Amino acid sequence: MHEEDLWAQCVRWLEGELPDRDVHTWIRPLQPVIIRDRLHLLAPNRLVLDRVRQDFLELIQRSLRANGGSAVGEVELSVGSADIRSVAAEPSMLGTLDSGPAEESLPVPTGKLNPDYRFDNFIEGKSNAHARAAAQHVVETPGGPYNPLLIYGSSGLGKTHLMHAVGNAIIGERPARARVAYVGAEQWMNQFTSAIRHGRMDEFKNLYRSVDALLIDDIHFFAHKERTQEEFFHTFNALIDGRKQIVLTSDRYPKDVDGIDERLKSRFTWGLAVAVEPPDLETRVAILQSKADQNQVKLPKDVAMFVAQRVRSNVRELEGALLRLSASARLRGEAMTVEFARATLKDMLAAYERMVTIDNIKRTVANYYNIRVTDLNSPRRTRSLARPRQVAMALAKELTQHSLPEIGEAFGKDHTTVLHACRKVAELREAEVKYREDYENLQRQLGF
């Protein structure tokens, strides 16, 4: 039997023996490989390995015996991944560091370029036209005047999209030969420290100094890491001298990042530092339409306008809002109209707004009846205090998940008092318009 089939059978067997949570957390992530006739289970990391060894190994051995796997003997556990092939098969990625068991190699190296981030689906507007033009120029003349290219601005405005687009385009021009490394600043730092620890600095240096383009995301993460900055300074110089392209992103203009060496700051702006700003309304509408097309969602113009007017801060939120609208429309079988969008976007937050606390109720009720919050807790029984107290208790029962004893405690009373209050308020609401209105006003003020 193939090891994957054998293991799949064992997992099914284990599902009958263990709670779902244990299966989903500790058993599912294990990958089977047969090495010299023995079954090895590869755990994603040390945490899973230790836990499986401690709590589940015996049961796993039993599952093997029960499923005809006796031939593969005792199970071996180690940390690793069975998918070395797929990493090495990526021509553009620097996968060489990633092969072999985790303990012998440097930690996971360069990230994957996102193939969805391309120039052809980058929506241009006044806010980002300059950055886009610069990025395209870099693709046409890598290592030219815009070196390094530094794109800066707040989160969710398209910095990473442009950086990946540069990487994808460079590889697209020379698919067989271009060596593009894309990595987050903190990942670069982790690899550097790991290389020192394992005595593999030569390998590390060779790797990063032999690329055609180095793309580093979020260089503000270098702040206060002196040794990393020092090493990066050398890598930087080597690449610039070799006319290799560097693209960097940062959440602000480098001069404004605390804890970065002045020499590095000045080098970051040697080429071109270009800002991306929040998109204007017209651009937001265009972004929504483009995302809708990508996801095969029919988005009427007036709905796009409605959403773009309300979601202003960044592109990712626009995407989230669109996905949510299209999911709701599909699941409810409703047409995407402005009315529908209004109701759905309100719903997106409604569940949170309904997480009302007793304190919140007390404040709202005290305010409504023009008394102090402490009056609600006081033992005084005058009607002017007792009624608001009863109303607050009834609201707490209706709008929170607290038990009656807990609600009682919050008002310094026991749960029978709460029960009495709830009945009294229900009676009053039935009998008198004034109480009904008060109660409904309070519900509304609390977001219902």
Place this chain on the structure above:
Amino acid sequence: MKGRQLALAVQLRDTASFESYWPGGNDETVAALRELRHPTLLYGPPQSGRTHLLQAVCRTHGGAYLPLREISGYGPEALDGFDMQALLVLDDLDAVAADREWAVALLRLIDRRRAAGQSFVLSTGAPPEHLTLALADLRTRLAACVVLGLMPMSDAERAALLQARAQARGLTLGDDVTRWMLNTQARTTGALVDALDALDRASLREKRRLTLPFVQSVLGNTAKAEPLP
């Protein structure tokens, strides 16, 4: 003692599936999780059944589940090596995301999964704009997900849930008992189901029906009851 253990051994296990989740007003959220077309963020207060739904997601779509609150002490290295999983489910993201190292690790994990076209489901106690996160970049990445919220239930829905869950275990829960439970016990879904578990065991052990006096005798002194194994 022996009798108690025996009762546990034959107890029916409530599997965490979509079928055994009581949707209350959350039909659409459940439907969206069932089809799971896009990276998704599910938020809801503690004990609102988030973990149940996430287990159902794993069961249906074959994902791996990481309880971040439980493994937080291990550090962000706990996220390493899961890139092979076609679907990754991260529960209680807000339990770690105020820590900078965790936030950076989560950010990269999300970017890697998006780049590789791999799905993920995250859960938090509140929507992205109300979370305490160490990085603004993480907030925008969360906001790019399909954001789904779990509505708390009304008392009528809680009563219906209790009775349906009881029935699934072959127990009958009268209206008087249900009302008493809602008036005296914690009213979160998790707590109510825990109370039902206790009743299930006690009823099996004592061979008694769930009458009000019996239920009161079992739940009235839960503090003295033996802890679950």
